[in-house]
Amino acid sequence: MTEFRLYMAQRLSALVMAPFVLVHIGVMIYAIQGGLTAAEILGRTQGSVFWFAFYGLFVVAVSIHASIGLRTILGEWAGLRGGARDAVSALIGVGLFAMGATAVWAVTA
Amino acid sequence: MPGQDQGQDHLTVTVMRGGSDAPQRPEAFQVPAYDNQTVLDVVSWIQQNTDPTLTYRFACRVGMCGSCAMMVNGVPRWTCRTHVNKVLRDGALEVGPLRNLPVIKDLAADMDPFFDKWVAAEGRHHPTRSRDDDIAPIDPAGDDRQAASAGIECINCSICYSACDTVAGNPDYLGPAALQRAWTLFNDAKDDSRDAILDAVSGKGGCHSCHSMGSCTTYCPNDLDPLSAIAGLKRATVKRAFGGRK
Numbered sequence: 001m002t003e004f005r006l007y008m009a010q011r012l013s014a015l016v017m018a019p020f021v022l023v024h025i026g027v028m029i030y031a032i033q034g035g036l037t038a039a040e041i042l043g044r045t046q047g048s049v050f051w052f053a054f055y056g057l058f059v060v061a062v063s064i065h066a067s068i069g070l071r072t073i074l075g076e077w078a079g080l081r082g083g084a085r086d087a088v089s090a091l092i093g094v095g096l097f098a099m100g101a102t103a104v105w106a107v108t109a
Numbered sequence: 110m111p112g113q114d115q116g117q118d119h120l121t122v123t124v125m126r127g128g129s130d131a132p133q134r135p136e137a138f139q140v141p142a143y144d145n146q147t148v149l150d151v152v153s154w155i156q157q158n159t160d161p162t163l164t165y166r167f168a169c170r171v172g173m174c175g176s177c178a179m180m181v182n183g184v185p186r187w188t189c190r191t192h193v194n195k196v197l198r199d200g201a202l203e204v205g206p207l208r209n210l211p212v213i214k215d216l217a218a219d220m221d222p223f224f225d226k227w228v229a230a231e232g233r234h235h236p237t238r239s240r241d242d243d244i245a246p247i248d249p250a251g252d253d254r255q256a257a258s259a260g261i262e263c264i265n266c267s268i269c270y271s272a273c274d275t276v277a278g279n280p281d282y283l284g285p286a287a288l289q290r291a292w293t294l295f296n297d298a299k300d301d302s303r304d305a306i307l308d309a310v311s312g313k314g315g316c317h318s319c320h321s322m323g324s325c326t327t328y329c330p331n332d333l334d335p336l337s338a339i340a341g342l343k344r345a346t347v348k349r350a351f352g353g354r355k
Binding site: 002003004006007008011014072075077 | 243275278279280311312313315317318343346347
């Protein structure tokens with residue numbers, strides 16, 4: 001049933017990401033209309049629980065979604081099988097989470 | 110016109126030879142061209158008139174038995190119902206063994222993996238009653254029966270399995286025919302093991318490996334729709350996970 005759990009995790013993470021992507025792009029387009037400096041952006045995001053939760057959840061969903069998708073590609077295109085494929089895709093997931101979490105912490109802490 | 114180099118009355122047919130004990134290599138044959146002939150007619154002509162060692166498989170010659178499928182100009186087709194004139198490419202014909210299966214010899218593919226996966230997908234009948242019971246009444250117009258009936262004309266030719274790029278990339282994948290069979294039985298009121306079927310198609314290489322590319326439905330010679338059957342299985346497994354019962 002592991003394959004089914006991965007399938008569900010990927011679909012559910014996609015469900016979570018869809019509104020995040022729309023809000024992310026929408027806010028970017030709206031916010032830069034009058035020109036916006038890095039300091040002004042940080043002024044809005046630092047200390048904000050909302051943006052921490054928003055991008056924190058976004059990073060978690062991306063890490064789950066992308067690593068499961070890449071696991072399939074590693075199997076079908078790179079010929080990786082079994083434990084090696086699981087280990088590489090898990091490592092990618094952890095890497096994505098680490099990079100994303102660092103970025104979220106840097107702009108919201 | 111290339112391929113018809115002996116006037117208009119001959120075709121050049123390239124046949125893939127070899128198998129498990131010899132590397133595959135193309136061999137060209139000159140075959141008389143007729144207005145009406147099938148790819149199987151051409152292969153048979155070569156075997157009967159030029160090279161009796163050419164190995165291929167057929168039985169019914171009328172599109173019922175599913176034995177004669179081969180790659181024809183790179184596309185899996187039932188050769189007994191495929192007219193040469195409709196598939197010629199620049200006047201040439203190239204015939205090979207089915208893709209995604211081991212080759213026994215020449216044009217005969219080893220169907221074992223195909224049928225093993227049929228069984229692995231629980232593609233067998235699980236009876237609800239014994240011979241001593243009455244026959245269960247079935248409404249032919251019911252939704253379940255309609256879904257089951259949609260797939261029962263499968264002739265096990267393996268064309269969908271051969272056309273599937275997911276099978277090509279993932280040797281564990283059960284493939285469209287086996288999954289369509291599972292979906293047929295899942296919808297059959299006379300089948301008693303819906304949970305066993307969903308378990309069988311939820312494991313490694315099950316229905317969730319399908320990328321919905323649709324080559325199965327595109328190439329099925331009987332116009333069946335394994336793509337939708339697999340989508341049905343995915344929906345049924347998700348529904349079950351959320352506590353839904355059929």
